[in-house]
Amino acid sequence: MANSASGMAVHDDCKLKFMELKAKRTHRFIVYKIEEKQKQVMVEKLGEPIETYEDFTASLPADECRYAVFDFDFVTEESVQKSKIFFIAWSPDTAKVRSKMIYASSKDRFKRELDGIQVELQATDPTEMGLDVFKSRAF
Template sequence: MPARAAAPPPPDTRRRGFRRAGRRAAATTGARHCAAPNRTALHRTALPPERSEIAVSSSGTTVDDSCLDALQELKSRREINTVVYRLDEPLATVVVESKSNLTHEEMLESLPANEPRFVLYDLHFAAADGARRRDLVMIFWIPDGALPAHKLAYASTHRVLRDALDGIQVDVRATTLSALAYDELASQAV
């Protein structure tokens, strides 16, 4: 029987080991893998849950306490059914723009044509079995006409705001008003 060739030596794992560990860490924490691993990015996304409740995005955007108060008011009182959030002018903090009791059509009319917004809407609808239901819907309104810098700032803030506001049953991202039609929202809530 002919002699077998010796197995090649194991590859240098010092450099590749970090890449593999980075991919595993990215898969478990939700971080995206980059061609060149970035310890800071992986570390930032792998923060413990108590740190993420501080509501600070990687871009430095924070959620104002009034946003949480408006959510509690929406949940506990019937005087309001809609809370509109926006980023303040330096795009650094999420603040409450308005709290009101609006019909669905009025809520759609209140959305600006060229500026992104976050909206919490208390949606009342009838389920397929005829039962009356009520779901808290978070709408991420990001119209096509918005400035690219605003789109980017709002997109990086969306998850932070979503995590800070508890009790949201439906999360909708919309670029046109037709995507926010009452029937569309009700079908996503079921």
């Protein structure tokens, strides 16, 4: 189903891989890209469970927008191991205006397709999604 605002469809693989991350923890992160010619959101990169936050941030292009999901593991003050699923709307200042507009107008519709997101982050530069930001938003 296309998004009425931007006309973007969501490839079935996007939801499938998200369900694998959520239910089976087969991925640490997923990077999604809008393919303008096909007018749909596609899976661009899957992070293996052993990959780190640094691997995740390295997979985001410095001057292009992306959506991403990151399974963030942390330990509470009570020493309980937990995890939260973060949705990141990556829209760097250096990205093209058209790209930023397309990603912004498609975000809510796309996010609704991914049932189970616990925290949302908007980031225009790496400091807005630093590990400290993840930690502070996880609790």
